[in-house]
Amino acid sequence: MYYFKNIDRQQGEGQMGMDPMEIDQMGMMDGMGMGMLRSDMFLINDITEAVIREAHAYNFYQRLAELAPNDEYQRTILRIQRDEARHYHWFTMMLNMMGAQQPQIPPGDLPTGFIEGVRTAIRHELDDTAFYQNIAYRATTPHVQMHFLHASHDEQRHASWFQYMLMNL
Numbered sequence: 001m002y003y004f005k006n007i008d009r010q011q012g013e014g015q016m017g018m019d020p021m022e023i024d025q026m027g028m029m030d031g032m033g034m035g036m037l038r039s040d041m042f043l044i045n046d047i048t049e050a051v052i053r054e055a056h057a058y059n060f061y062q063r064l065a066e067l068a069p070n071d072e073y074q075r076t077i078l079r080i081q082r083d084e085a086r087h088y089h090w091f092t093m094m095l096n097m098m099g100a101q102q103p104q105i106p107p108g109d110l111p112t113g114f115i116e117g118v119r120t121a122i123r124h125e126l127d128d129t130a131f132y133q134n135i136a137y138r139a140t141t142p143h144v145q146m147h148f149l150h151a152s153h154d155e156q157r158h159a160s161w162f163q164y165m166l167m168n169l
C-alpha cells in the first residue's frame, strides 16, 4: 500500500495517508478523473467485463450464503461478498472517471447446492485473480494498477477460503 501511495504522491494524484476510496471520490468531485485515467482508456472493455464479474459474484454469494451449512461459513461468505461490493464500486468509478458507460448486467448463474457452489466459486475466484493481475500489469496509471492488484490479491484470498471450506465439510 505504501509503495503505491508513494507513486501517487510523485505524480501528484493522491495524498499520503488517504484511503484509495477517498482519492476516488476526490477524483469524481473535482472533475480531474477523466484526465487522470486517460492513458488507461484502452482497458475500458476489460474494466467493463470486471464490473459484470463483480456483480455476478455478489449475487452468487448472496445465494451461497443462504445455502451455507453453518453460521461460520455464512459469515465468511458475506465478508467475501462485501469485498466484491468494494471491487464493483472501484471499477464502476473507473468507468465513470473515463466517461465510459456502465454495463447492463446480464443474469448470471446461481448455485443450487453448497458444495457445487463452492467448487464453482473457487474456479471463478482463480480466473478473476489472473484476469485482474493481467489488467494491473498492462495498466499505465497508479490508480488502475493499485486497484486491480488489490482486487487480484483479494480474489486469491477468497479462493483459499473456499478451498478451506471444501476441505473441512
Ligand SMILES: [Fe+2]
Residues within 6 Å of the ligand: 054, 057, 083, 084, 087, 088, 151, 154, 155
Ligand atoms: Fe471481486
Ligand SMILES: [Fe+2]
Residues within 6 Å of the ligand: 057, 080, 083, 084, 125, 154, 155, 158
Ligand atoms: Fe472474490
